[in-house]
Amino acid sequence: MPAAISPSRDAVARLKPGAPKPRLTRAEKAEATRARLFEAAIEIVGEMGYAAASVALITARAKVAQGTFYNYFESRQDLLDQLLPSLSLRLHALIRQRVMEAPDDAIEREKARLAGFFEFLEKEPHLFKIISEGTVQAPKGFRAHLEMQSASYRRALEYERRRGNLLIDDPLEIDILSQMLISTREYLSGRFCYEDGQFVRPSADVVDTYEKLLRGRIYK
Template sequence: MATRTPTQRKAKQTIARPPKPRMTRADKLAATRSTLMAAATEIVGAEGYGDASVAKITARARVAQGTFYNYFQSQQDLFDQLLPELGTQLLDHIRARIAGSPDGLKREEIGFRAFFEFLAETPEFYRVLNEAETFSPKAFRDHMSNMIRGFVRALQRSQEKGGLPGYSTDELEVIVCVLLGARNYLAYHFVTRTGHVGPVPDWIVRAYMKFVAGGLLYGGTSGPTYRPKRAPASNGADAAGVEGSRVVTTGADSAVLELRVQDGHRDPTGTVRRGVLLDLAASVAELAASGERVPPPVLLNLAVSVLAPTRAGRLVASAQCEPRRAEAIHVALTIHEDRRAGAAVMTAQATFTEPVRSPRKTDR
């Protein structure tokens, strides 16, 4: 038998691997619980809550059934913890993806893609979520509350920075429910139902973001309840719409407004807030549509085709009624920087209708 030289013995000692650190009792407990939760996710995701059992879960986790009760009081106790824990993992995944991204539409797109990434990695989530309302109402309520509260806080931060013009703070919860509902139904229709595996297709993202962009950027501009803000006249000028605006010209079917941009009209970056532009647009359109009509027509819709950021100190809005069609009044409008021939900031189309007249009371 050959004898190893000191150099050979030293080389072997050099490549020897260090011993693995020993797991503490707490580490072992956490690892076993995590294994049980992962097994429960797989069983419920494949067979549903109704066919899941402690025996199946422990068999999948490769632990004794008695061990299960060291971590959960009952099978229902595990069910009540399953969805909220998966929901926390989902939120952690989304937060990691959007960390450092700017507020606004890009952030929403990243979060939307991250939701589908998580669904691809954890396809069982959809069934765990949708059956929980029946088999684990507590888990379902806790999960929905966590999701809604977190999303609302994110939108509140965006609103504080000048985002979501046209929405009140109370309305943010409605927006969150709409967006979460959209994700859930899109997940079913394009992923769960079809068995799609992998990232969400780009065309779905584009369609979703078109919808979101219209709703979040131009919120509050559609429907008969939207009315532009009114400001009192000052210095003999006829103020209309946004504070600091004045009527330049007005006719039977046209109008021009000028706005001297004030500090309160700008967001923290110095850009004129979208809500200010939308109010100015609605105001000039209403002036053009009103003419000599008493009472004035009702704004039904303000459809914006171009809305560009601006830091101009002066804006000029002009509107012109189009030939009347049926009961509707259509108004084309533009907002330019500094003068009517300046750079275009907005182009839009407003639709008005005549107000419903209340029948006169007759003497009896």
């Protein structure tokens, strides 16, 4: 079975109707097929939930023969467990870029992480449903996603600690803080980024109030 990697969207685009169709190598064709199956699964889970994401529906959406599915994934559950880790890699890449673009200030970098998360949800609106059902329907993938995001946040906080930007130093407290920040952004996204199941751009007040919390400007 091929290694579980995040499928390239370029591979999907190459096989879309109307797109240029250069001669592809066998490996490129395989990558493109796997990517189409992957993107179809993301769409179906995001629209209808994990329970509706049958192999038949995924392959029909991807326009791939049903038997071909098992050339790329061991089972339906294998594919579903790979969705969140793959999206987690995409999320990390976008947030990392936004943090690098932010002013050289710890709180500005943290604001960039929250704003970047909202931006990612606008690009990938299915993420919220995939996360919310993932704890039950794809626990292996959910745990991998959570650990990837936790590790990313711990690295970010450790970077700030080394630069003298954190008031805490204990590794356990840093780990707890990383979970608090991850939970905060996911709760805020559920509260302010969706209306009637559709993504809406959250008000700038959300990030501004988050900054007040970070700077200790809430209580007298």
